[in-house]
Amino acid sequence: MIGTEFEFFAPRALDEALDLLARHDDAKVLAGGMSLVPVMSLGLAHPAVVVSLNHLADLDTVSEEGDTIRIGALARHKQVGSHPLILRHVPLLAQAARSIGDVQIRNRGTLGGSLAHADPAADYPAVMLVLDARLRLARQGNERVVPAREFFLDVMTTDLAPDELVVEVQLPKLAPAVGVAHERLRRVEGAFPIVTASALVEPGRRAAVGMGGIGPTPVLLEVPELFEGDPGDAVFEAIGQRAYDAAESAMEDLNGSARYRREMARHYSQRALRQALARTREGATR
Ligand SMILES: Cc1cc2nc3c(=O)[nH]c(=O)nc-3n(C[C@H](O)[C@H](O)[C@H](O)COP(=O)(O)OP(=O)(O)OC[C@H]3O[C@@H](n4cnc5c(N)ncnc54)[C@H](O)[C@@H]3O)c2cc1C
Missing domain, CATH: 3.30.465.10 (Uridine Diphospho-n-acetylenolpyruvylglucosamine Reductase; domain 3)
Structure with a gap:
C-alpha cells in the first residue's frame, strides 16, 4: 500500500506530459510501475505528483x-x-x-x-x-x-x-553474421539476476561483452583477441582475467561479495562469448 497522497495525471500527448514535468518540481513518471510502485509502497519515494505515460500514443512503437x-x-x-x-x-x-x-x-x-x-x-x-x-x-x-x-x-x-x-x-542494426548471447546468473526463477554478460561477436570486426550486476554502472569490455587465430582455452582464460580486472568496481550485497561478483564476471563473460562465437560458426545469429 502507498501511504502518502499524490496528485495523478494521465496525459494523452507527449507535450502535455513534458509540460506537467516542467511545472511540478516533485513529479515522478509512471511507466510500467514495476519499480516505481514498490519504491513508493516501501516509502522510499513519495512524489507529490505522478505523471503516467500509459496513455501516450506512439510511445511504444x-x-x-x-x-x-x-x-x-x-x-x-x-x-x-x-x-x-x-x-x-x-x-x-x-x-x-x-x-x-x-x-x-x-x-x-x-x-x-x-x-x-x-x-x-x-x-x-x-x-x-x-x-x-x-x-x-x-x-x-x-x-x-x-x-x-x-x-x-x-x-x-x-x-x-x-x-x-x-x-x-x-x-x-547488426549484420546477419553477428553472433550474440545473453547469459545471466540468478538464484530463483523470476528474480533479478546477480550478474549478466551480454556478448556480441562479428567475425573479423568486433567482439565485445557487457557485464551487468557488477558495480554501480554496466561494464563494457572489447575483446579483439577473439580474432587472433583460433581462440582456444588460453585466449578465453585471458579474456576472463580481463573481465575480472574490469570488474574492479564490484559491489557487495546479500547476493555475494565483491570477489564473488568478479569471479562471476570472469565466468559469465567467457560463457557468453563462447556462445556468441559458436553462433557465428553456425552461420547464423538468430
Ligand atoms: C519481481 C521483479 C523482478 C524483476 N526482474 C527483473 C529482471 O530480471 N531484469 C530486469 O532488468 N529487471 C527486472 N525487474 C525490473 C523491471 O524490469 C521493471 O519493469 C523496470 O525496472 C522498470 O520499468 P517500468 O516500466 O516498470 O518503470 P516504472 O516502475 O514505471 O518507473 C521506474 C523509474 O523510471 C522512471 N521512468 C519510467 N519511465 C521513464 C521514462 N520514459 N523516462 C524517464 N523516466 C522514466 C520512473 O519515474 C521511475 O523513477 C524486476 C522487477 C520486479 C518487481
Missing part, C-alpha cells in the same frame, strides 16, 4: 529507419522480446528482454522505465553498451540524443534531468 532500429520508451519487455524487427536486427536485446523477471513483469515493465531506473542488476544497461545504443531524451522545448555509454552515471543515477523523459532508444 518499433520501427526501422535506414540502419537504425527505433524503439519507443514505453515498449514493454514482452514486445521487445518478440517484435520481428528486434528479433531480426538486434536479437541480443530480444534475448535480454525475454529473460527479465516473470510474465507479469514482462507484460508491464518497459524499456524506457528500466533504463531510467538504472538498477545496476537490470538486464538492459549492459546490452545498451554492447549494442552502442543512443537514447533520445525530451524535456519541454528541447530534445537531445545521448550515447548509452554516457547515460549511466551511478547506482540508479543517470544523465536524465528531473523534468526529462526517455522517449526512444536507437540501435544500429
